[in-house]
Amino acid sequence: MFSIGDMSRRSRVKVPTIRYYEQMGLIGAPERSEGNQRRYEQADLERLMFIRHGRDLGLTIDAIRELLDLSGHPDRPCENADRIAAAHLSSVREKIASLRKLEAELERIATHCQGSTVSDCYVIRALARHELCADEHERID
Amino acid sequence: MFSIGDMSRRSRVKVPTIRYYEQMGLIGAPERSEGNQRRYEQADLERLMFIRHGRDLGLTIDAIRELLDLSGHPDRPCENADRIAAAHLSSVREKIASLRKLEAELERIATHCQGSTVSDCYVIRALARHELCADEHERID
DNA sequence: CTTGAACCTCTAGTCGCTAGAGATTGTAGG
DNA sequence: CCTACAATCTCTAGCGACTAGAGGTTCAAG
Known part of the structure; x- marks a missing residue:
């Protein structure tokens, strides 16, 4: 389980940006600790790194969203x-x-x-x- | 005397953008007609075209502001x-x-x-x- | 005098964050 | 167990340079 800070360090996406992505629906709302802090899994980290790579390439959030949707459907045409x-x-x-x-x-x-x-x-x-x-x-x- | 629409056509700066520049203090508030519409002079148009050229070159509003200030002081070093x-x-x-x-x-x-x-x-x-x-x-x- | 384009002010939205306030939680050392 | 203090939480507002829209008024041509 990763804290939001762990996620930030591993993905080089800033903490407030991660929360912003959640708000925008790019990443799902993760589980919470007893004290209401976000707790992420490996799959969440991979999704976040996908987003980061897309942003590094200059893709818009909407384009990334579409690519994320696609990547969840491996059988569809690309x-x-x-x-x-x-x-x-x-x-x-x-x-x-x-x-x-x-x-x-x-x-x-x-x-x-x-x-x-x-x-x-x-x-x-x-x-x-x-x-x-x-x-x-x-x-x- | 030019209306804001005349200014827009001559400078290729959109009407709301002209009003925005006025609000930002890039151009002064012009005289008004009896019915409260903006009425500009030639000097205003030239200032606006200066701004437009700067924006075309990708300069920020702040940089343009500085250049406009400078252009009002021909004797200063450049x-x-x-x-x-x-x-x-x-x-x-x-x-x-x-x-x-x-x-x-x-x-x-x-x-x-x-x-x-x-x-x-x-x-x-x-x-x-x-x-x-x-x-x-x-x-x- | 009528019509309709152009104008007015005001507020809110765009994009992708970033900053800050003020409160709470997690964790390491003693 | 207690104490610091770093990290986290939510919420709101700001960035730059506009753009869009509502709802109302004025101008100019016919």
């Missing part, structure tokens, strides 16, 4: 799992592409500035006048 | 502006680096799966058993 992974991969790739544009733009702006006062500052001028931008940048989060 | 841009550039680069690791890992996982059922699914197995990961992935947001 198309959905593949689809989730592939969709996430392409969103990661899109994000990389936008960030690269951003990197180029920021590099241009940041290295272009040789002025010593704000009035000469290329950084400020680039923000104030869009003509100085190399191209339209789209919004990323 | 070190701070350069510092903000450089710091942001390196954070963008870090994010790219993490996303690239993620991309590699996800590609490996997603293309590795040839099983047809969940029990054979490499995606699920990779999440369940960390040994299948190529290396430790750190958490990104």
Whole structure:
């Protein structure tokens, strides 16, 4: 039996986050000690580590939830799992592409500035006048 | 004089976001029409476009606030502006680096799966058993 | 003068946690 | 057995940067 602290140390998921996952229904409510403290089993730990790996890979809670559901049904086809992974991969790739544009733009702006006062500052001028931008940048989060 | 809708169309910042920026103190409270609707001037639009460019570049509201303050003092040295841009550039680069690791890992996982059922699914197995990961992935947001 | 789009304020929700208050429990040492 | 004190408990609120919706008012075209 693991305390929530044991679970945290073993999974590298913080204690309040574990409680949050319980609240979100990602992990079930475990048994309790006589004094009302959570007591987990090995299977709970494995589920938590699954979640942690998914989060490390940048999956959303909802995607992880779906993958957890799937993993409980070993006989079903795994198309959905593949689809989730592939969709996430392409969103990661899109994000990389936008960030690269951003990197180029920021590099241009940041290295272009040789002025010593704000009035000469290329950084400020680039923000104030869009003509100085190399191209339209789209919004990323 | 521009209505908030005009401002929105010209800056491509959504109407509620403009009101939000006002609330956050990024833009001042403009004059009002007799019927209490916001009425902006050219200078307000330019400030808003400045903000939009900063957000497009991924700057935080706080960074933009600082840059806006600076841009109101043309005689000051622009070190701070350069510092903000450089710091942001390196954070963008870090994010790219993490996303690239993620991309590699996800590609490996997603293309590795040839099983047809969940029990054979490499995606699920990779999440369940960390040994299948190529290396430790750190958490990104 | 009428219609309907645009505007107003206010509150609450998004995502994935994180922080803090204030109370209780578990555990190791004496 | 007692005492510390770390760990746990529940609950609420906050983060960043918006977004959505309710319910009401104003503006502008025809």
